[in-house]
Amino acid sequence: MKTVALLGNPNVGKSVLFYHLTGNYVTVSNYPGTTVEISRGLANLYGKTLMIYDTPGMYSLSPVTEEEAVTRRLLMENPPDVVVHVVDAKNLPRMLPLTLELMDCGFPVILVLNMMDEAEKLGVRIHVAELATRLGIPVLEAAFVEGRGTQMLKRKISQMVTTGKKVTPPVQGVSAAVQRLGQSLKENYSLPKTMIARFLLEEDREITSLVRKREGRSVVEHISGQQDDSLQYHFAMQRHQQAEQILSGIFTMGTDSSRGWLDRFTLNPLGGFLVTAMILYVGLYLLVGRFGAGTLVDLLEGTLLGQMIIPQLVRWVEAFLPWPAVQELLAGEFGVLTLGFRYAFGIILPIVGTFFFVFAVLEDTGYLPRLAYWVDQYMAKLGLNGRAVIPLTLGLGCGTMAVLVTRTLESARERFIATFLLALAIPCSAQLGLILALLSAEPVFLLIWVCVVGAVFLFAGQILHAVLPGYRPPFFMELPPLRFPSLNAIFQKTLARMRWYFLEIIPVFLVVSLVLFTLGQLGQLDRLAALLAPLLGRMGLPDDLSLVFLYGFFRRDYGAAGLFDLYRGGFLDGAQLLVAAVVLTLFFPCLAQLGVMIRERGIGISMLILLLVSILAFGTGLLLSTVLGLATF
Structure with a gap:
């Protein structure tokens, strides 16, 4: 099957194009040997079925981040039949060097000038036909958010897949010296030997390892011996000079009005605080907490499932499945239908859905990078930089995904700190939504919960x-x-993420229901709960909460849903609810998140994190319960 790779810097519209081509935002899998996600989907273009790859953002073929390394590995190991390089038309001079690199590699390239609507508003002028002539490749205008340029691109992809046209860059991107070094390579590679030699001169570890295996150490040492510290800078400057020459006379920069008053306001310390506070209030408290965990949960779990669907399912189970064990498994206290199905679709679905909606809005407005810029000065106190705000924010949706995203952080030290904070004090969307809904009736308790969890977060960091x-x-x-x-x-995007989330958690909910049912039948559930009961009793909390904490270990949202049930059943007063909410928030990460932590950080570090998290969680709970007069010693 013919393949097409979508490449470009972050935030240039690759995912929107991927949707226009395939009808899906994500059919995601991790690239082999990594946790970096590659989206892929099938497209039918004029009778041809093509595999489309949506790659992580990259700035150059000389990788700095793992995402860039994975994208280059995809190009080398599975060379696409067509490379669609999507650029932000406003920033063409800065992005064209990557186009030249792709051409130097011999890929059939289509250059797409996306966001032309924004460029035109700013007065940017591009002579597209002349640019295509100078480059010798197709150049198309587009504004994918509006659907502009999509059909033309589909036709061009179909034509290039049919002809299989290769390209030769009009301006040589390598010096004669690099060409000679490339000729010393005897084996065949998926990239031109001059590019392999350039990567060796840049001391690229992945390429160095590849060439050492194929050519031997002496060839690597011969080429690397020509290296000096200025070469990588020289290559980068050479590509930018080429880009300037190509764009000379055909690209006119407009007036820079893109940094408008709202943009400047979000980057201002005071303005950034006010915007963030408004987003937290409207996005998390009102939409996720009050609307998602309140209105929608009442509608779905309380009315639709609780009064209509589940009672009918239980009647069918009792009527058509006369075996007591099967009835207990499906419709008992820990039944697949009465617990798993109700929690998944009645409680988790509306909360996760509203969070993913809010996250998609923040993502598509371009606010998340501004949030990272604004919090950078505060993250410094935790040993992190602004980039860490992305996994920490994503952790408010799903901690498992967030731990994977910590791979984008530069150092092992940062990755450990971010992983620890995610395990300790970042509630997932369902847990957060339910706690906000439960505590919103007592604003003082809600404020105390925010302050206590925030203080533990800052203290630990x-x-x-x-x-x-x-x-x-x-x-x-x-x-x-x-x-x-x-x-x-x-x-x-919201629907795609919800689809991914539920494909991930439905099996987990089924397994959890089966495990809880089995433990309950064997009498082990009460024994496990009894281990926590004395500690919870010291905090003035009822024994029934022990099961909630066990639920929370299987899934955090499962535990929050159990807390929701206990409070609605009248088993907790306001002070007990506050203490339970704090401890549950700070309690162990869920089993899925723990599994990813072990894979990413190793079992030793993960067990250390669990030990420290448990000490902080129960220590904070004892301290808070003492202040509230609940503790018993």
């Missing part, structure tokens, strides 16, 4: 920053322009 060796890397992040998001794109 500062201690880790003080005791862990190493340094905080500098922070660089591209700021895309603020945009009014497309509602269609937001809903597509």
Whole structure:
């Protein structure tokens, strides 16, 4: 099957194009040997079925991040029949060097000037036909959010897949010396030998290892011996000079009005605080907490499932499945239908859905990079830089996904700190939504919960920053322009993420229901709960909460749903609810998150994190219950 790779910097519209081509935002799998996600999907273009790859953002074929390394590995190991390089038309001079690199590698390239609507508003002028002539490749205008340029691109991809046209760069990107070094390579590679030699001169570890295996150590040492510290800078400058020459006379920069008053306001310390506070209030408290965990949960779990669907399912189970064990498994206290199905679709679905909607809005408006810029100065106190705000924010949706995203952080020290904080004090969307809904009736308790969890978060981060060796890397992040998001794109992303989430958690909910049922039948559930009961009793909490904490270990949202049930059943007063909410928030990460932690950080470090988290969680609970007069000693 013919393949097409979508490449480009972050935030240039690759995912929107992927949706236009395939009808899906994500059919995601990790690239072999990594946790970096590659989206792929099938597209039918003029009778041809093609595999489309949506790659992580990259700035150059000389990788700095793992995402860039994975994208280059995909190009080398599975060379696509067509490479669609998507660029932000406003920033063409900065992005064209990657186009030249792709051409140097011999890939059939289509250059797509996306966001032309924004460029035109800013007065940017591009002579597209002349640019295509100078480059010798197809160059198309587009504004994918509006659907502009999509059909033309589909036709061009179909034509290039049919002809299989290869390209030769009009301006040679390598010097004669590099060409001679490339000729010393005897084996065949998926990239031109001059590019392999260039990567060797840049001391690229992956390419060095590849060439050493194929050519031997002496060839690597011969080429690497020509290296000096200025070569990588020289290659980069050479590509930018080429880009300037190609764009000379055909690219006119407009007036820079992109940094409008709202943009400047979000980057201002006071403005950034006010915008963040508004987002937390409207996005998390009102939408996720009150609407998702309140209104929608009442509708789905309380009315639709609780009064209509589940009672009918239970009657069918009792009527058509006369075996007591099967009835207990499906419709008992820990039944697949009465517990698993109700929690998954009645409680978790509306909360996760509203969070993913809010996250998609923040993502598509371009606000998340500004949030990273604004919090960078505060993250410094925790040993992190602004980039860490992305996995920490994503942790408010799903901690398992967030631990995977910590791979984007530069140092092992940062990855450990971020993983620890995610395990300790970042509730997932379902847990957060339910706790906000439960505590919103008592605003003082809600404020105390926020302050206590926030204080533990800051305390843990500062201690880790003080005791862990190493340094905080500098922070660089591209700021895309603020945009009014497309509602269609937001809903597509929300639905795609919800589909992924439920494909992941439905098996978990079934397994959890089966495990709880089995433990209950064997009498082991009460024994496990009894281990926690004395500690919870010291905090003035009822024994029934022990099961809630066991639920929370299987899934955090499962535990929060159990807390929701206990409070509605009248088993907790306000002070007990506050203490339980704090301890449950700080309690162990769920089993899925723990599994990813072990894979990412190793079992030793993960067990250390669990030990420290449990000490902080129960220590904080004892301290808070003492202050509230609940503790018993």
